[in-house]
Amino acid sequence: MRRTMLFLPSNNPNMIGNGGLLGADSLIFDLEDAVSPDEKDAARELLKNALAAMSFGKCEIIVRINGLDTPYWQEDLRAVVPMKPDAIMPPKVSGAHDIAQLDQALTALEKEFGLEAGSTRILALLETAIGVENAYAIASASPRMTGLFLGAEDLTADLRCQRTKQSQEIQYARGRIVCAARAAGIEPYDTPFTDVQDLEGLEKDAAFAKGLGFSGKACISPAHISTVNRVFSPSAAEISYAKDVFAAIEEAKRQGKGAISLRGKMIDAPIVQRARLVLEAASEIEGVDYLA
Template sequence: MRPMRSMLYIPANSPGMLQHAPIFGCDSILIDLEDAIAYTEKDSARVMASWFLREFDFKDLFVTVRLNGADTEFFEKDIEAIIPCRPHAVRLPKCNSEADVLLADEKIGEAEEKCGMARGTVQLHAMVETALGLENAFRIASACPRVTALTLGGQDFTADMGIQKTRGGRELFYARSRIVAAAHAAGVASFDTVWTDLNDPEGLYNESKEIVELGFTGKACIHPGQIPTIHRAFMPEMSELRKALRVVEAAEAAEREGKGVISVGGKMVDAPIVARSAHLLALAELYGIEREAL
């Protein structure tokens, strides 16, 4: 799977934005049926999301749909309408435990089987938005094979904690570290929360660089104008790419020669470093940097 640096939230009842999604330049979109949709518009938004998923060509975008929570009357209706349309993934909000994930997994699996799809076709991105969910982050991320990403819902998390989100983001440092560590331990992707101030691109860039350094694989955004800033923050340094290339080439040579040990510059290299290096080279391709240029 290609790296997903940016995931653009688009309200499900915004046909103009959905129609222009392929030209915004993001790596993925998230069609939102939850917070962006008023209570009275849930049904019509679901119908519109379903139509776009069935009829519209999103090109090479990775398409995720954020469902309404399992504790709402809309949850099962969302699953029944969205799963047959085969989005790449659905995002489950307010995951507090592995039980929440397993419930969603079963409901999605039933919907898949009902329309002739193999169980597990649609991926699940689990959203952690409470202190309890944070404590259970690894169990949530590893609850079932359908889970391919763990994501932090910063606005609801700070509300649950009774604190305010600040420009510096110090209050989210522990939560971010916990989320990204749990995701890496479970072998899934990790997405950071949104930056809400559209008039502060410098703040967005600083926060994006920080989450890249923490190990997040992507960041959510709420406006197309934020996408270039996020992508700039994810761009690897050339020195990193050259080192990554040496690691990947050594791993490829070891595989060809049937060797189980990989050495680069006289130092042993293990599987996580090889995976990280391969990820960096995949990122480089998104910036038009070919191996031959390194």
């Protein structure tokens, strides 16, 4: 489960060292935007050593490599793939050809280092107009694909519009990425909310993203983690209703009824599916099997 994904600069040993203690489901170690060109080699070596020596608890490990149009990305992969990160995040993915190129490179490295073929997943960062338009082709380009991630700051620069807290300028991109990811059977993840101090705005933005169908949201500050975790976790009311749905189904089976209603509303397949997803998420978060 990726409710929260926290970006951490790979050239900051203190932030790397504390990453597993901050409460995020996933850590994105950034070798791209957070690292200047003259620090790329040092950051890559620091991250490699940290991944080899440190435990980050239950946190998923994702590495954002440099763009495939740069001279850095292949060295990024050679350094981190042997450390067995859960996923690689390529930035500014523009089409299926980018995923194919990355897939080929990962396959070669997994073979070279004796790793299980296909074990390194890909979480693609879409932050250009062409990337958004090619979202489904990207999402379905490789079995390694595990998600699509919206990068709104670079996208709005590419669109030549202002990035606002209201986020109306990215509504189309949000919807397209959610649809493309769901159609391909992978997960969509929302862009960070960049005002570190505005926790009320963060909560509204996260709730809106959840309502669109996003599975989680990235964070650029540890201060945002608890809010985003809460928004993307099932509420007590949602869990209670989902349990009631399955209780009603069992009662209908016991009575031999074909039609099932709950609180004056018929229980159909979409309601059952939503209830199942709520209980699966709650089970994963709380370590309790609500579907047993």
